[in-house]
Amino acid sequence: MQNPIAWQDSLSVGIETIDNQHKSLFQALSDLQKTAQSRGERQAIQRLFTFLAQYTVEHFRDEEALMRGWNYSRYEAHKAEHDLLVTRLSELWENWMARECEIDDVVDFLAIWLSHHIAINDKHIGIEFREGGSRESPP
Numbered sequence: 001m002q003n004p005i006a007w008q009d010s011l012s013v014g015i016e017t018i019d020n021q022h023k024s025l026f027q028a029l030s031d032l033q034k035t036a037q038s039r040g041e042r043q044a045i046q047r048l049f050t051f052l053a054q055y056t057v058e059h060f061r062d063e064e065a066l067m068r069g070w071n072y073s074r075y076e077a078h079k080a081e082h083d084l085l086v087t088r089l090s091e092l093w094e095n096w097m098a099r100e101c102e103i104d105d106v107v108d109f110l111a112i113w114l115s116h117h118i119a120i121n122d123k124h125i126g127i128e129f130r131e132g133g134s135r136e137s138p139p
């Protein structure tokens with residue numbers, strides 16, 4: 001049995017719009033986890049998985065726009081990480097559709113990836129913008 005997936009205050013990057021989207025991502029992942037654990041119907045899992053993938057892409061798009069708007073110093077590397085995850089997500093989707101992996105594997109992978117990416121990469125966005133006196137303030 002996996003640990004329940006939940007947002008933690010320690011994952012705050014200090015930028016409200018990003019934090020709120022991260023909370024929604026964790027919620028979507030938690031919904032997927034609960035449905036998977038209760039052995040929900042494949043159709044329900046498919047719907048939640050689709051939503052999660054689409055929301056992830058939207059969130060990355062917003063985060064990247066924010067970084068570009070502020071000339072964030074690590075933009076290229078950060079975007080490359082996002083792009084890799086999107087590629088990985090579509091591979092996982094195809095594997096799951098072909099019944100080559102379990103949804104639990106997808107949930108585990110995403111929970112670890114998200115926590116790591118937010119704790120290291122996304123937090124750095126907040127740090128740089130708090131330090132950058134010449135930059136516009138984050139919203």
Ligand SMILES: [Fe+2]
Pocket residue numbers: 063078082117121122
């Ligand atoms: Fe990010």
